[in-house]
Amino acid sequence: MGVLGDFETAANALRGARRVVFFTGAGISVESGIPTYRDKLIGLWGTYDPQGLETAKAFRDNPALVWGFYLWRRFQAKSAKPNAAHLAIPKLASDVRKVSIITQNIDDLHERAGSISALHLHGSLERPKCFACNRVARLPLEQFNLPASGLEKNPPRCDHCNGRIRPGIVWFKEDLPPGIWKESIRLVRSCDVLVSVGTSGIVTPAADIPEIACACGAVVIHFNIEDVSLGGENELMLIGKATEVLEALLNELG
Numbered sequence: 001m002g003v004l005g006d007f008e009t010a011a012n013a014l015r016g017a018r019r020v021v022f023f024t025g026a027g028i029s030v031e032s033g034i035p036t037y038r039d040k041l042i043g044l045w046g047t048y049d050p051q052g053l054e055t056a057k058a059f060r061d062n063p064a065l066v067w068g069f070y071l072w073r074r075f076q077a078k079s080a081k082p083n084a085a086h087l088a089i090p091k092l093a094s095d096v097r098k099v100s101i102i103t104q105n106i107d108d109l110h111e112r113a114g115s116i117s118a119l120h121l122h123g124s125l126e127r128p129k130c131f132a133c134n135r136v137a138r139l140p141l142e143q144f145n146l147p148a149s150g151l152e153k154n155p156p157r158c159d160h161c162n163g164r165i166r167p168g169i170v171w172f173k174e175d176l177p178p179g180i181w182k183e184s185i186r187l188v189r190s191c192d193v194l195v196s197v198g199t200s201g202i203v204t205p206a207a208d209i210p211e212i213a214c215a216c217g218a219v220v221i222h223f224n225i226e227d228v229s230l231g232g233e234n235e236l237m238l239i240g241k242a243t244e245v246l247e248a249l250l251n252e253l254g
């Protein structure tokens with residue numbers, strides 16, 4: 001796929017900006033080998049709908065299946081490497097330009113690409129917690145093996161209350177972590193440019209972020225393989241794969 005769009009305007013907006021927010025979604029990690037939920041799962045999990053495993057009810061009904069699924073995803077994310085799009089973001093930070101990241105992703109590829117911090121709106125694979133008392137459980141991945149056969153794996157128990165440990169992900173119908181959401185909104189309201197990368201804008205309330213930035217007068221630049229623009233006056237839509245468009249932007253910025 002080629003790269004379309006006006007990179008000069010995007011680069012000029014970034015040159016003049018003091019506060020930039022990157023808002024990222026599953027699409028930025030596709031080229032690292034982590035599929036989106038819209039991509040069909042392959043291998044052992046090929047017959048499952050990932051969204052059907054993304055609820056508290058699914059965990060209550062079959063904790064071993066849901067824990068096994070997330071363990072598999074955690075291994076998949078750990079073996080993935082940050083791609084050129086993740087790596088481009090810390091390169092854009094400078095003395096005059098403060099760059100923050102708000103991500104819907106549950107992988108840790110921004111951190112491994114050298115970004116100091118990313119606000120994880122939907123939680124993290126690296127922070128499992130207790131289903132009963134909500135305490136974060138320190139469970140490094142090295143403690144686990146992938147189930148050799150079959151998909152199910154009983155979740156460990158909480159050291160404090162013996163509740164079941166669940167993945168540290170925000171599931172459908174659950175609230176976003178309030179502190180992270182509040183901080184994200186503060187950053188979005190005060191940024192000059194919001195760069196949205198690889199997100200469909202479907203999963204709310206995170207999906208409202210580009211609209212909030214537009215309403216507050218920021219320039220909003222979308223990078224996606226399809227048109228996800230909202231029709232606002234201050235928007236730019238640059239179509240292409242995340243790695244290609246972000247590298248093109250870095251080149252334009254010199």
Ligand code: NAD
Binds near residue numbers: 203223240
């Ligand atoms: P989404 O699946 O709704 O949308 C992905 C977007 O990425 C689409 O608009 C698609 O056109 C675009 N895209 C696909 N390949 C791309 C590429 N190479 N370059 C640029 N864009 C590309 O994802 P979402 O908006 O993040 O929301 C869905 C939920 O999926 C989120 O809550 C997220 O937590 C979860 N999720 C996360 C991961 C991850 O952590 N890597 C993976 C799968 C799903």
